[in-house]
Amino acid sequence: MMAAFGLDLIPLRRLWDEAHCLRVHEAKEVEKALVNFEEHYPQLFLAVYLGVLPPTLNVNELAFLLLNRGMFWAEHHPRLNEHAIVLVLDPEARTAGLMVGYALEQRLPPRVLERILRRVRTPLWHAEYAPAIIDVVEAVARTVRKGARRALRRDVLPPAAPEEFLGGSASSGSEADQADQVSRGRLQP
Amino acid sequence: MRRFTSPAMVRILLGLAAVQVAGTRAASERPDGGLALPQWEESATGVLPSSGLWPDDFNPNLIIHPAMVSQGDAAVQAEDEEDSWLRFLPRSLFSNRKTPPAPEPALADISPEALRASENAPGDTRVLDPQGILGEAQTEDLTRLLFFHAENAGVEARFLVLDSGQQLPPATDLSRLASGEVARGSACLVVYPLGAPQRARLFLTRNVTQAAPAAYLESLAAACRRDAVETPDPVEQLQRFATQLSIRLFWLERAYPAVKPEPVLNVLPPSPETPEPSSVPVLSEVTVPGPPPSRDRFSLETFGREWLPYVGSGFAGLLVVAGVSIMFIRWRRRRHSQTVWLLPDYDHRHPVRFGGPHCGGCGATVKYG
Numbered sequence: 080m081m082a083a084f085g086l087d088l089i090p091l092r093r094l095w096d097e098a099h100c101l102r103v104h105e106a107k108e109v110e111k112a113l114v115n116f117e118e119h120y121p122q123l124f125l126a127v128y129l130g131v132l133p134p135t136l137n138v139n140e141l142a143f144l145l146l147n148r149g150m151f152w153a154e155h156h157p158r159l160n161e162h163a164i165v166l167v168l169d170p171e172a173r174t175a176g177l178m179v180g181y182a183l184e185q186r187l188p189p190r191v192l193e194r195i196l197r198r199v200r201t202p203l204w205h206a207e208y209a210p211a212i213i214d215v216v217e218a219v220a221r222t223v224r225k226g227a228r229r230a231l232r233r234d235v236l237p238p239a240a241p242e243e244f245l246g247g248s249a250s251s252g253s254e255a256d257q258a259d260q261v262s263r264g265r266l267q268p
Numbered sequence: 269m270r271r272f273t274s275p276a277m278v279r280i281l282l283g284l285a286a287v288q289v290a291g292t293r294a295a296s297e298r299p300d301g302g303l304a305l306p307q308w309e310e311s312a313t314g315v316l317p318s319s320g321l322w323p324d325d326f327n328p329n330l331i332i333h334p335a336m337v338s339q340g341d342a343a344v345q346a347e348d349e350e351d352s353w354l355r356f357l358p359r360s361l362f363s364n365r366k367t368p369p370a371p372e373p374a375l376a377d378i379s380p381e382a383l384r385a386s387e388n389a390p391g392d393t394r395v396l397d398p399q400g401i402l403g404e405a406q407t408e409d410l411t412r413l414l415f416f417h418a419e420n421a422g423v424e425a426r427f428l429v430l431d432s433g434q435q436l437p438p439a440t441d442l443s444r445l446a447s448g449e450v451a452r453g454s455a456c457l458v459v460y461p462l463g464a465p466q467r468a469r470l471f472l473t474r475n476v477t478q479a480a481p482a483a484y485l486e487s488l489a490a491a492c493r494r495d496a497v498e499t500p501d502p503v504e505q506l507q508r509f510a511t512q513l514s515i516r517l518f519w520l521e522r523a524y525p526a527v528k529p530e531p532v533l534n535v536l537p538p539s540p541e542t543p544e545p546s547s548v549p550v551l552s553e554v555t556v557p558g559p560p561p562s563r564d565r566f567s568l569e570t571f572g573r574e575w576l577p578y579v580g581s582g583f584a585g586l587l588v589v590a591g592v593s594i595m596f597i598r599w600r601r602r603r604h605s606q607t608v609w610l611l612p613d614y615d616h617r618h619p620v621r622f623g624g625p626h627c628g629g630c631g632a633t634v635k636y637g
Contacts, residue, residue, distance in 0.1 A: 120609050139633055146627035160626035161614055178631030182614040192632035203636040227609035235608055 088150040093117075097130030098170050105209035112213045116220055120227075121236055123183070124151055125164040125219065127212055131171045138167040138176030146180055166215055168208065175203060177215065186223055195219065323356060375435040383440065386428060391449035394418070397429040401462050406503050410510055417514040422521050422528035423454040423476060425513055432463035432502070442471055442551045451551055453529035456517060458509070465496035465505050471551040479526035485554045488516045 093113040096106060109127065117124050126149065132141060142165045151163060161180035164187070168175050177192045195218045199211040378399075385398035394414035395407050402410070410427065418424045426446065430436070436459050443451035450457050457471040470489045477485065496509040520527055621628030 119607065120611075122611055137633075139629070139631060142631055143622070143624060143627055143629050147624040159614065161616070161618075162611070163626070173637040174633060174635050176631055176633045178627060178629070180627045181618040181630075182611070184618075184628070184630045186611070187630075189630060189632050192630075193634065196632055196634035200634060200636040223611070224609050227611050230608055230610055232606050232608050235610065 087148070089145065089148045091126055091128075091145060091149045091151055093124070093126055093152075095126070095128045095130070097128065098168075100129050100168075100170055100206070100208045102209075109209050109212050112216045116216050118232075120220065120223060122158060123162045123164065123223065124158050125166065125216060126151060127166045127168070129168045129170065129208065132169050137172075138169055138174050139178065142167045142176045142178035146178060164219060166212065168203070168212075170206070170208075173203075175199070183223070186226060187219065191222060195222075376433055377437045378430055378434050383437070386446070387444045389446050391447045393446050394425070395427050395429065396445060399429075399431065401429050401431055402503070402506075406506070410506065413507075413510055413514065417517070421514070421517055423456055423472075423517045425456045425458065425510070425517060426450055427506075427510065428457065428459045429506075430459065430461045432461050434461060435467075436469070454527055455551075456513070457551060458513065460506060460509065462506060463502035465493050465509055468493060468496070468509065470554040472554055473551055475529070476520075476527045477552050477554075480520060480524045482554075484520070484523070488513075488520065489554045491516060 094101075094106060094109055101109065113125055113127070126145065128141065128145065132138065145165045145167070146160055146163055149160065149163070149165070151158065151160070159180070159182065161182040163180045164177070164183065165179075166175070166177050175196055177196055179187045179192070195215055198218065199214050202208075202211040202214070382398040386396040389396055389398070395402070395410050397407060414425055414427070428436075428445065442457055442459075445457065449455075451473055453473070454476050455473050456476070459469040459471070461467050468489075470485075470492075472485065492509050492512045495512040496505040499505055499508060618628070
C-alpha cells in the first residue's frame with residue numbers, strides 16, 4: 080500500500096484545515112492546544128487534518144499515509160513518527176479517524192482510540208470541530224500520562240528561549256558565577 | 269269770553285299744566301325711558317339678602333374686592349385653604365387630621381358594695397356579677413356552661429365580672445367570695461373585666477398550683493386570653509374565654525390528676541380539744557410572663573458587640589482559605605507549566621505491518637451523523 084502512495088515525504092503542519100471548517104479564532108485555539116500538548120510531551124506530536132477525501136480514500140488510509148510519509152515540522156527538536164498521532168476528519172463523509180505510530184500502540188490501543196472518538200461524536204455531529212479536536216487532544220494526553228514519568232522541563236530539554244539561559248548573565252549573576260568566570264580568565268575583575 | 273275765564277276753569281287749566289310739567293321732568297330723568305329702578309340707600313350697604321346659597325357662618329365682610337387688595341397690606345391675611353373649603357363643604361370630610369390619642373382612663377377599684385355582694389352570693393353561684401354588667405341571657409349562658417363544667421370536671425371555674433375600667437382592689441380576700449365556696453377544693457376564679465380579656469386574672473387554689481407546673485398554668489392562661497381576643501365583641505370574648513378555660517381545665521386534670529380534690533370520706537366532727545386546722549387553700553394568681561422587650565430600633569453597637577467576633581473570625585477564615593487556595597493554584601500552574609511527561613525509550617522493535625515503517629495501521633474510526 081505504501082508503494083501505491085509513492086516514497087515522497089509529505090510536509091505537514093500541526094493543523095491542516097483543507098476543508099476550511101474552522102474559523103480563525105477556532106484555529107488559533109486548536110493550534111494552542113496542540114502546542115501545549117507538544118510542550119508537555121516532548122517525545123510526541125499530534126497532527127490534525129480536516130478535508131474532504133476523494134471516494135477512493137478513507138480516513139484510515141489517509142492517517143496511515145500521513146504517519147508513514149508525513150514530515151512533521153518540529154520546532155525545537157526532532158520527533159519520531161513512531162510517536163506521532165494523527166486525527167483525520169472528513170466533514171462530508173462524516174467520519175473521523177485516529178491513528179498512532181508503533182511506539183504508542185500499547186498505550187493507545189484501538190479500543191482506547193475508539194472510546195476517545197465516541198466521546199466526541201456529538202460535537203462532531205453538531206459541527207463543533209474545535210471543541211471536539213481539543214477534547215481528543217486532552218483525552219490522548221490523559222491516557223498517555225498514566226504510564227509516563229514526570230520530569231522538569233529544564234532537566235530534560237534544552238532551553239527553548241534565550242531568556243531561559245540568559246537569566247543568570249554576567250551583569251546580573253551571583254558572585255560565585257562571577258568568580259568562576261574570573262578564574263577562567265573570561266572576565267576582568 | 270266770560271264762560272272761558274271763570275275761576276274754576278282757571279284752576280283746571282293750572283292743574284293740567286302742573287301735571288304736564290311734572291311728567292316732562294320725570295321723562296328727562298329716565299335714560300332709557302323704561303321702568304324706574306329702586307334707589308339704594310347708603311345705609312343699606314353690607315346687608316345681603318339670605319338666599320340659601322351662602323353658608324351659615326359666612327361673613328360678608330371677608331369679601332374684599334380684588335382692586336382693593338394691595339400686596340404690602342399686612343392686614344390682608346391669606347385664608348387657610350382648608351378653612352376656605354370648610355365654609356362650603358361638610359366638616360366630616362376633613363377628619364383626616366390626626367388627633368392626639370386620648371389618654372387611657374385610670375382603672376377604678378370595684379366598689380366595696382359590689383365586692384360585699386359577691387362575698388354574700390350563694391355558694392353555687394358561678395357567675396359573680398354584682399354590678400349587673402352582663403345581660404340576663406349572657407349570664408344564663410355562662411352559668412349553664414360553668415355548671416356543666418362543674419358537673420364533669422374536678423377543677424371548678426367561677427367568674428367575677430368587672431367593668432372594663434375596673435380592677436380588683438389590692439388587698440382583696442378572694443377566698444370569701446361566693447360565701448367562701450370559691451376556695452373550697454380545686455377551683456379556678458377568673459376576675460374578668462368585660463371587654464378587656466388581656467387584663468383578666470386567673471386565680472387557682474393551692475392544690476392546683478402545687479400539682480401543676482407554673483409554666484403549664486401560664487400557658488393555660490395565655491391560651492384563654494389569646495382565644496378571647498380573636499373577636500371584638502366583649503360578650504363573645506367572655507364566652508370564648510370561658511369555653512377555652514373549661515377545655516384547658518379538663519386537659520389539666522388529664523395531665524396532672526393530682527389537681528382533683530381528694531374525695532371526702534367519713535367526715536367526723538372535729539374534737540373540741542383539738543381545733544380543726546384551717547385547710548382552706550389559698551388562691552394564687554397565675555401570671556403570664558410579658559412578651560420579651562421588642563427591639564424596635566436596631567442597635568449597631570449591640571449587634572457589633574454580639575456578632576462582631578463571629579463575623580470577624582469567619583471573614584478571617586475565608587481570607588485564609590482564599591489565600592491558600594490561590595497560592596496552591598499558582599504553584600500547581602507553575603509546576604504544571606514546568607512539567608513534562610516522558611515515555612520509555614522506544615527500542616524500534618516492531619513488526620512492520622502493511623509496509624509502514626512508522627505506523628502499522630493501529631487506529632480507530634467512528635462515523636458521526
